Amino acid sequence: MRSKHLCQFVVLGSKGDEYRIRFDLDNGVLFTTCTCQAGPNGSYCKHRVSLLTGGVSDLASKNSHELALILPHLAGSRLKVALDEFTEAAEIHDTAKRRLDKAKKKLTDAMFNNRVADG
Known part of the structure; x- marks a missing residue:
């Protein structure tokens, strides 16, 4: 299997500043x-973490619906495990x-109150 472009934001x-985030499948x-x-x-x-967790507030492109293309490939992946661990640690x-x-x-x-009371 070869590399396949899924979407870009x-x-x-x-x-x-504008940044481009690209999602691809490789094997x-x-x-x-x-x-x-x-x-x-x-x-x-x-920026990538925000998109992977559904954050679209900083999205300049008008293709938020394309985030749905990522989800099937994220489920059960090493990336998803790491993302979940990151999210839990951040909380x-x-x-x-x-x-x-x-x-x-x-x-x-x-x-401060001790100083005032002692003074």
């Missing part, structure tokens, strides 16, 4: 590339960050 980066395995700085370097790319991180922010506020309040 244009997304807007955080600074308004039945889903691959994705992005033209952002992280993409060609094999680094984490938030744990976000929860921990909110908890830490609350704890910092409580600590700051306690330090």
Whole structure:
């Protein structure tokens, strides 16, 4: 089996730059590339993750319906397992960050209130 192009999207980066995200099948395995700085370097790319998790808020192209072409190839794949692990870790991180922010506020309040009460 050879490489097959599934679809391509244009997304807007955080600074308004346009990036192209492409989804291809290579011997039945889903691959994705992005033209952002992280993409060609094999680094984490938030644009691809956003599309893979159904995020379309930064989508500049008008083909969000083509995301459905990806789903059958994502199910049960190594990419899906890694994406699920990432999503779970991100949720744990976000929860921990909110908890830490609350704890910092409580600590700051306690330090300030102790100073006022001692003064």
